[in-house]
Amino acid sequence: MNEAATRRVRELLALTERLLDVMARESEIINGRRPSEFAPVAEEKGRIAAIYTRELMAAKAAAASLEGADPKLLNALRDATKKLHETIEAQTRLLGRLRRVSEGLVKAIADEVAERRQPTLGYGPGASREKAGGQPAIAIDSTV
Numbered sequence: 001m002n003e004a005a006t007r008r009v010r011e012l013l014a015l016t017e018r019l020l021d022v023m024a025r026e027s028e029i030i031n032g033r034r035p036s037e038f039a040p041v042a043e044e045k046g047r048i049a050a051i052y053t054r055e056l057m058a059a060k061a062a063a064a065s066l067e068g069a070d071p072k073l074l075n076a077l078r079d080a081t082k083k084l085h086e087t088i089e090a091q092t093r094l095l096g097r098l099r100r101v102s103e104g105l106v107k108a109i110a111d112e113v114a115e116r117r118q119p120t121l122g123y124g125p126g127a128s129r130e131k132a133g134g135q136p137a138i139a140i141d142s143t144v
Contacts, residue, residue: 002068008059009069009077015055016080019048023087030094 022045029037059066066074 001070005066005069006073008066009073012055012059013073013077013080015048015052016077016084019045019052020080020084020087022048023084023091027087027091027094030098 022041026038026041026045029035029041
């Protein structure tokens with residue numbers, strides 16, 4: 001067994017597990033509807049994800065450096081990486097739903113504000129109130 005390769009795999013495994021832990025905490029915060037706790041965890045996730053990406057790219061560039069590592073650790077790394085990908089997919093779906101709900105709320109509020117801002121011109125056919133036409137003075141930016 002190659003000790004350097006085993007140490008490298010052990011480091012990658014620890015980093016993957018740290019990222020999984022942070023993502024689990026982030027999902028817990030989102031599901032628990034505690035937005036005030038989100039920013040520090042998201043910052044930590046970004047920091048760990050950047051390190052993970054850098055280390056993973058370095059490992060891929062020097063794939064031979066992982067040859068001869070402990071097979072049990074390699075299998076554990078594969079399993080953790082698979083779980084990480086599944087977690088990323090689940091969190092992407094969760095954040096997408098959260099985004100759609102938030103956008104729907106903003107649009108509903110904007111529509112209500114626009115409705116209330118329109119002056120009433122008087123009564124129209126059938127004794128219904130007529131509103132002034134025109135576009136509301138609010139814009140919704142749907143870019144992420």
